[in-house]
Amino acid sequence: MATQHATEQELAFDFNPMTEPHRQDPHLFYRAARSRPVSFSPSIGAYMVTRYADLKTVIDDPDTFSSAAALPMIYDNPPEVVAELRAGKVPETTMVVNEDEPRHRPMRRLFDAGFSGARVRAMVPVMRQRADELIDGFSGASADLVAGYAIPFVQTIISAIIGFPAEDTAQIQSWTDDFVLLWNPLAPVQGKVAAARRMGDYTRYLQALIDDRRAHRRDDLTSDLVHGANGHPGLSDDYVHNIVRGAARVAGFDTTRDAITSTVLLMLQHPAAHEQVKADPARVIPRLTEEALRRDAPHRGLFRITSREVELGGTMLPQGALLLLLFGSGNRDESVFPDPDAAVLDRPNVRDHLAFGTGLHSCPGAPMARAEIRVALETLLARLPGLRLADGYEPAYIDSYFFRGLESLQVTW
Numbered sequence: 246m247a248t249q250h251a252t253e254q255e256l257a258f259d260f261n262p263m264t265e266p267h268r269q270d271p272h273l274f275y276r277a278a279r280s281r282p283v284s285f286s287p288s289i290g291a292y293m294v295t296r297y298a299d300l301k302t303v304i305d306d307p308d309t310f311s312s313a314a315a316l317p318m319i320y321d322n323p324p325e326v327v328a329e330l331r332a333g334k335v336p337e338t339t340m341v342v343n344e345d346e347p348r349h350r351p352m353r354r355l356f357d358a359g360f361s362g363a364r365v366r367a368m369v370p371v372m373r374q375r376a377d378e379l380i381d382g383f384s385g386a387s388a389d390l391v392a393g394y395a396i397p398f399v400q401t402i403i404s405a406i407i408g409f410p411a412e413d414t415a416q417i418q419s420w421t422d423d424f425v426l427l428w429n430p431l432a433p434v435q436g437k438v439a440a441a442r443r444m445g446d447y448t449r450y451l452q453a454l455i456d457d458r459r460a461h462r463r464d465d466l467t468s469d470l471v472h473g474a475n476g477h478p479g480l481s482d483d484y485v486h487n488i489v490r491g492a493a494r495v496a497g498f499d500t501t502r503d504a505i506t507s508t509v510l511l512m513l514q515h516p517a518a519h520e521q522v523k524a525d526p527a528r529v530i531p532r533l534t535e536e537a538l539r540r541d542a543p544h545r546g547l548f549r550i551t552s553r554e555v556e557l558g559g560t561m562l563p564q565g566a567l568l569l570l571l572f573g574s575g576n577r578d579e580s581v582f583p584d585p586d587a588a589v590l591d592r593p594n595v596r597d598h599l600a601f602g603t604g605l606h607s608c609p610g611a612p613m614a615r616a617e618i619r620v621a622l623e624t625l626l627a628r629l630p631g632l633r634l635a636d637g638y639e640p641a642y643i644d645s646y647f648f649r650g651l652e653s654l655q656v657t658w
Contacts, residue, residue, distance in 0.1 A: 261288035262545060263431055263644055271545075271649070272586070275574035282559030283568075290430065291548060291567040292560065297578035297599075299558040300570055303549055304604045307345055310549040312606060314567060315342045316491070317548075319427040319441075326427070326437045333445020336483035340492050342547065342606055349605065351477045356488065358474035359406060359466030360610045367464075368402060372617060375401045376624035387635060390654040395505045395621070402617055403497040407489055408454065408465030420447040421494050429646040451486050466493060493610075496544075501614045503543035503650030504534075504600075505621045510654060511537045512622075513634045515588050526626055532590045534618050539598035540588065542573040545647055547602070572599040573649060631658040 258281070260274050261267055267274050278284065278295040285292050294300055303310040320327055320337050330337075341352045379394050388394065400414050409417055423440035424447070426432050458468045470488060473479040480488070512519050512533055522529045551566045562568075576598045577585035589595075601608035608614070625632060635655035643650045 258284055259288050260286040260293055261431070263646060268644065269642055271571075271573060272577060275571060275577060278571075279574060279578060283557050283562070284560070286569070288431070289569055291569040292557075292562065294546075294558065294568050294570050295574035295578075296558060297575040297581045300572065300575040300599060301603075302557065303568065303570060304602070304606075307605055309552055309555050310568065311345055311552050312343055312349075312547075312549060313339075313345065314550040315547045315606070316340060317428045317430065319424070319444075322427060322437055322441070323434050326434065326441045329438055329441035330444060333442065333448055335441070335444045335448045336486050338481075338483045338487045340487050341609075342492060346605070352480070352484075353609065354475045355470065355473065355477045355480065356466075356492070357609050358469045359493070360613050362612065364406070364464075365612050365616050368405065368613065369616060369620060371405055372398070372402060372620040373624065376621055377628070380624065380628045387655070387657040390509060390625075390656055391502070391506050391651055392653065394625075395502045395654075398621055399498050399501045399505070399617060402613075403494060403501075406466050406497065406613070407493055408458065408463060408467040413450075416450075417494065418498075420444070420450075421490070421498065423447070424490055425495055425499075425647070431646055447490065448486065451489060452482065454489075455482055455485050496608070497610050497613075499645075499648045499650065500543040500608075501610075501617050503541075503648055504538060504614060505618050506651045506654045507541040507543065507649075508534050508537035508618055508622060509625065509656075510634075510640060510651065511540065511588055513632065513656070518588060518590055521590060522622070523626060523630070526623055529590065530619055530622050531615075532595070534615060534622075535595040535598065536588055536590055536592060538600035539576045539582065539592070539595055540586075541649055542576050542598070542600040543649055544572065544600070545645075545649055546570040546572045547606070572602070575599050629658045632656055633658065 262271060275295055278293055283292050283294060283299065294303060318337060320330060341349065341356050344352055375398055379397055383393065400418060401411065404411060404414055420443065423443050426440045427437055454467055455471055458471045462468045462472055467485065467489060470485045471479045512522055518533060522533055546569050549568045549570060551562050551564055553564050555562050579585055581597065601611040633656065635657045638655045641652045643652050
């Protein structure tokens, strides 16, 4: 990986999603960045790719822009963190998203089995039941749709897909938060050491789950990974650990949680859109969902690393240069999406957004996520027809390196 000393100009044009003003409104940076050559961020330690055309160039040329660095490796952490991981015998392999061809395709086909159309359809009744249960549990005429609805709703669905027992949800979420912390290069080392220490317990828990599924196959993703699916053999235990705790549990939870709440927020912020959705939910909810995904992509982006010297967006990049693909910026690129900050429910090219990626590494869980968003909104509209934002509510966004999500979504009815 190439290293670089930051120039004064780069320091003045830095990007750090965990600090202001970028935390609350990264689009201020994105808008300015799209008018400049591809630039290096000292905070991130990578070049920021912000224009739609440049993003597509990278995505469509996996030979030049390798996915090997798409997500960080937890064993790349400081020595004191790594020591705790080794003590806990925490395994690490590459994940599907980090694989280039030819290794990527067979792993991807196996992972896709966990999110097949049949499994999506089978999960819809579970989604409806859980959404109704959560609304039944609302107290009075107000709620926080992040903590009280989106989080427990998505936790239930992703646990069922993976094969986690429902009663273990809180503990698994705690371990998942630890795992995300270990991915974050900007997180304090002391917190990472504590998180790494707890990963040993998570490893033993996952191994017990893997052993059980090897002996007793069930209709879940863990069984698919262990035994094989779609004509491909099962994976080694270490690979199953990494896919379940990372690509499945992290990506399957955080992004869908944030997509649900951003879609509801968009609807409630725009009364005309709200009326359209209520009048014809089957037709309008999918359009609202795609426009919300475009305007506020729940996943900030993935990394790539150059396999050779190459020019991109007016900048010559050396071999080994790290790039961060900022999908949220590409989704508001004026050259592709006219009036990009507006909410346009009939935007003709809205499905060209990059919220779920595109190409070789497009998100395998996108159909499941879209179903979850649809059911969550349909149930809210049917059960709470007077739903509106609480008086005085102002959106505030989570302190996250990878994800773009609301801290809370206060509503009343």
